[in-house]
Amino acid sequence: xxxxxxxxxxxxxxxxxxxxxxxxxxxxxxxxxxxxxxxxxxxxxxxxxxxxxxxxxxxxxxxxxxxxxxxxxxxxxxxxxxxxxxxxxxxxxxxxxxxxxxxxxxxxxxxxxxxxxxxxxxxxxxxxxxxxxxxxxxxxxxxxxxxxxxxxxxxxxxxxxxxxxxxxxxxxxxxxxxxxxxxxxxxxxxxxxxxxxxxxxxxxxxxxxxxxxxxxxxxxxxxxxxxxxxxxxxxxxxxxxxxxxxxxxxxxxxxxxxxxxxxxxxxxxxxxxxxxxxxxxxxxxxxxxxxxxxxxxxxxxxxxxxxxxxxxxxxxxxxxxxxxxxxxxxxxxxxxxxxxxxxxxxxxxxxxxxxxxxxxxxxxxxxxxxxxxxxxxxxxxxxxxxxxxxxxxxxxxxxxxxxxxxxxxxxxxxxxxxxxxxxxxxxxxxxxxxxxxxxxxxxxxxxxxxxxxxxxxxxxxxxxxxxxxxxxxxxxxxxxxxxxxxxxxxxxxxxxxxxxxxxxxxxxxxxxxxxxxxxxxxxxxxxxxxxxxxxxxxxxxxxxxxxxxxxxxxxxxxxxxxxxxxxxx
Amino acid sequence: xxxxxxxxxxxxxxxxxxxxxxxxxxxxxxxxxxxxxxxxxxxxxxxxxxxxxxxxxxxxxxxxxxxxxxxxxxxxxxxxxxxxxxxxxxxxxxxxxxxxxxxxxxxxxxxxxxxxxxxxxxxxxxxxxxxxxxxxxxxxxxxxxxxxxxxxxxxxxxxxxxxxxxxxxxxxxxxxxxxxxxxxxxxxxxxxxxxxxxxxxxxxxxxxxxxxxxxxxxxxxxxxxxxxxxxxxxxxxxxxxxxxxxxxxxxxxxxxxxxxxxxxxxxxxx
Numbered sequence: 001x002x003x004x005x006x007x008x009x010x011x012x013x014x015x016x017x018x019x020x021x022x023x024x025x026x027x028x029x030x031x032x033x034x035x036x037x038x039x040x041x042x043x044x045x046x047x048x049x050x051x052x053x054x055x056x057x058x059x060x061x062x063x064x065x066x067x068x069x070x071x072x073x074x075x076x077x078x079x080x081x082x083x084x085x086x087x088x089x090x091x092x093x094x095x096x097x098x099x100x101x102x103x104x105x106x107x108x109x110x111x112x113x114x115x116x117x118x119x120x121x122x123x124x125x126x127x128x129x130x131x132x133x134x135x136x137x138x139x140x141x142x143x144x145x146x147x148x149x150x151x152x153x154x155x156x157x158x159x160x161x162x163x164x165x166x167x168x169x170x171x172x173x174x175x176x177x178x179x180x181x182x183x184x185x186x187x188x189x190x191x192x193x194x195x196x197x198x199x200x201x202x203x204x205x206x207x208x209x210x211x212x213x214x215x216x217x218x219x220x221x222x223x224x225x226x227x228x229x230x231x232x233x234x235x236x237x238x239x240x241x242x243x244x245x246x247x248x249x250x251x252x253x254x255x256x257x258x259x260x261x262x263x264x265x266x267x268x269x270x271x272x273x274x275x276x277x278x279x280x281x282x283x284x285x286x287x288x289x290x291x292x293x294x295x296x297x298x299x300x301x302x303x304x305x306x307x308x309x310x311x312x313x314x315x316x317x318x319x320x321x322x323x324x325x326x327x328x329x330x331x332x333x334x335x336x337x338x339x340x341x342x343x344x345x346x347x348x349x350x351x352x353x354x355x356x357x358x359x360x361x362x363x364x365x366x367x368x369x370x371x372x373x374x375x376x377x378x379x380x381x382x383x384x385x386x387x388x389x390x391x392x393x394x395x396x397x398x399x400x401x402x403x404x405x406x407x408x409x410x411x412x413x414x415x416x417x418x419x420x421x422x423x424x425x426x427x428x429x430x431x432x433x434x435x436x437x438x439x440x441x442x443x444x445x446x447x448x449x450x451x452x453x454x455x456x457x458x459x460x461x462x463x464x465x466x467x468x469x470x471x472x473x474x475x476x477x478x479x480x481x482x483x484x485x486x487x488x489x490x491x492x493x494x495x496x497x498x499x500x501x502x503x504x505x506x507x508x509x510x511x512x513x514x515x516x517x518x519x520x521x522x523x524x525x526x527x528x529x530x531x532x533x534x535x536x537x538x539x540x541x542x543x544x545x546x547x548x549x550x551x552x553x554x555x556x557x558x559x560x561x562x563x564x565x566x567x568x569x
Numbered sequence: 570x571x572x573x574x575x576x577x578x579x580x581x582x583x584x585x586x587x588x589x590x591x592x593x594x595x596x597x598x599x600x601x602x603x604x605x606x607x608x609x610x611x612x613x614x615x616x617x618x619x620x621x622x623x624x625x626x627x628x629x630x631x632x633x634x635x636x637x638x639x640x641x642x643x644x645x646x647x648x649x650x651x652x653x654x655x656x657x658x659x660x661x662x663x664x665x666x667x668x669x670x671x672x673x674x675x676x677x678x679x680x681x682x683x684x685x686x687x688x689x690x691x692x693x694x695x696x697x698x699x700x701x702x703x704x705x706x707x708x709x710x711x712x713x714x715x716x717x718x719x720x721x722x723x724x725x726x727x728x729x730x731x732x733x734x735x736x737x738x739x740x741x742x743x744x745x746x747x748x749x750x751x752x753x754x755x756x757x758x759x760x761x762x763x764x765x766x767x768x769x770x771x772x773x774x775x776x777x778x779x780x781x782x783x784x785x786x787x788x789x790x791x792x793x794x795x796x797x798x799x800x801x802x803x804x805x806x807x808x809x810x811x812x813x814x815x816x817x818x819x820x821x822x823x824x825x826x827x828x829x830x831x832x833x834x835x836x837x838x839x
Contacts, residue, residue: 026656
């Protein structure tokens with residue numbers, strides 16, 4: 001019952017009583033009519049709630065396909081159409097329906113909701129949304145508000161209609177990316193040849209003596225006549241260059257909104273490099289590591305290998321359980337908003353009854369505790385906890401924060417405030433990452449073939465001053481003639497400008513951005529210095545510039561050139 | 570903790586139709602309220618102010634109070650149940666106003682555009698014949714819904730009439746005197762009987778609705794209900810156990826922090 005109807009009941013009863021007492025029949029008649037009308041609306045409302053709403057069929061189609069696609073692509077638009085059909089009775093009035101949007105999606109056109117204002121058999125609405133980042137996209141269901149036509153009664157419900165999709169990472173197309181290596185007038189050093197092995201290429205590799213079994217058309221007759229012995233022509237073919245990517249999925253790379261995380265930058269680069277490499281016929285593999293474990297994707301070529309890699313990157317992009325945080329007001333607000341959106345029927349005070357409490361004495365604090373109790377009951381129900389655990393959750397902030405975080409993470413909330421505090425983890429997180437990276441690099445070198453290209457994508461900026469832990473593994477890789485490229489994603493998502501005189505910022509945000517850029521530039525310089533000394537390349541961005549640099553290194557490895565003479569910047 | 574259902578655009582014709590009807594009923598009531606009484610002007614001004622606030626924010630209940638006050642002060646007390654033209658007119662106006670204002674407020678709460686700002690542009694479009702099919706379809710639905718509502722109200726008023734007619738109007742009936750028997754005035758006696766009868770009828774319906782509500786609970790709601798009922802009985806005991814446990818944990822951590830501080834270690838702060 002809403003406030004509106006409560007007031008009307010009160011007025012109706014008062015009017016009826018006064019009308020009868022004072023013999024004013026019109027007043028009594030009018031007031032009783034209002035009371036009866038409210039009674040009729042009440043019974044009709046509950047009838048709709050029991051007989052019509054549970055039998056509503058929901059059909060959600062993605063991109064006009066009848067069968068839901070298993071895979072979607074990050075950064076692309078999807079057209080979603082939701083159709084509600086009343087199997088028993090009709091829909092409305094008034095029915096407000098909204099599709100619960102996950103954080104990994106952003107509406108581009110349409111509103112994602114509809115209002116049914118009069119009785120009808122079906123209702124439909126559609127909208128277009130953009131998927132922000134790779135990972136899993138879960139469309140859980142519809143949030144419904146059932147009201148009578150005059151707003152006297154209201155019920156909030158959640159109609160489950162779960163659909164889960166695997167979102168593959170976006171990548172730059174091969175045609176858009178060109179290596180930065182200069183091709184024209186590139187004279188290799190004397191004695192250096194392209195990687196060669198015998199095959200059925202077009203260029204002559206060598207001449208050798210004929211052995212039984214060689215095809216007759218490969219016999220070089222003129223040379224054989226000159227040398228008085230049968231000689232066979234040996235043609236060359238290129239050996240594919242193996243690319244192995246190391247992608248860092250530590251906590252610092254997962255913090256931020258979907259599509260804006262450092263991990264999203266790195267995955268974009270990884271997918272683009274893989275696409276270019278596969279287009280050139282080179283096999284691509286990856287090692288995905290984070291604080292939990294390390295997963296190796298063996299190098300493979302072709303479309304099948306490419307999509308297997310994309311699938312692995314997409315799975316890697318899913319955030320695991322977040323690091324533990326203290327309970328804050330914002331976290332409490334976030335979890336209560338989630339509960340009221342997804343579990344409105346569990347917040348009904350007739351179902352989720354409140355116990356009598358003497359303490360705390362302050363009404364505001366008691367109200368806050370009761371609200372926390374409501375959420376604690378929902379958490380207990382969801383995770384199968386006992387009733388005494390509900391009281392623990394009410395009074396133990398750490399335990400409540402733990403379960404609240406767990407629930408928020410399960411519902412796809414991004415790692416931002418208040419779920420994960422974006423504090424300056426800095427140096428210590430960087431050290432942990434370097435340890436993992438060293439181990440992954442060493443393992444990769446141990447199982448490597450010749451002349452591989454290692455692309456290391458990790459957040460190393462914070463520990464640029466001290467990367468000694470990484471150097472031994474790096475030296476081992478370089479000593480085996482592998483090429484190593486570092487891609488360090490930028491927290492500010494843009495390259496620091498070199499010329500500061502161009503624009504003169506006056507507002508606080510620009511000044512802060514400039515200060516961040518200065519710090520990033522300094523750290524970048526130190527990192528580059530440390531790694532260049534050993535012969536590794538560094539790119540400070542998760543953009544096409546980094547991809548071009550990696551392609552250049554791949555071509556260098558293929559050609560056998562030692563230097564990047566004529567390389568564009 | 571109600572989540573925000575986004576305000577969105579609903580068909581304008583609905584909002585403007587009910588806005589127009591609200592204005593019509595408001596004007597009629599303003600014209601007829603308190604007639605030629607000496608406080609008519611003051612009452613009308615207050616009604617106008619409340620009416621404007623209702624368009625902006627309030628519900629129709631406040632306007633309904635004015636109608637009840639009109640009848641309370643100006644309707645003559647009569648011993649026979651007789652419904653004159655005035656009575657029918659006032660009832661019709663009050664209930665009609667309640668219906669349209671409630672519907673208008675329900676629609677306005679869901680719309681991003683304020684009705685009065687776009688009312689004239691919509692009227693102009695309708696006159697010019699833009700989107701005639703859409704408007705015609707929507708108008709027919711508006712009319713159909715209004716008709717249903719009016720039919721419901723008529724039915725309720727007839728039932729109300731029947732109920733009031735059925736209960737004795739007071740005075741002695743077959744020698745019965747409420748004053749002698751119960752020390753109640755006839756009107757008081759009538760009120761008592763009426764309210765008890767209506768309450769019994771409502772109570773039966775309420776029991777039935779509640780019973781059906783319980784039977785419709787899903788598994789999750791049932792579990793939550795069990796948790797909450799158990800919590801109602803045992804909350805104090807659980808609370809004392811939890812508080813004691815937390816106190817012990819805090820004491821242990823303080824001791825650990827103190828001992829590590831004395832050893833020169835970096836204390837672990839949780």
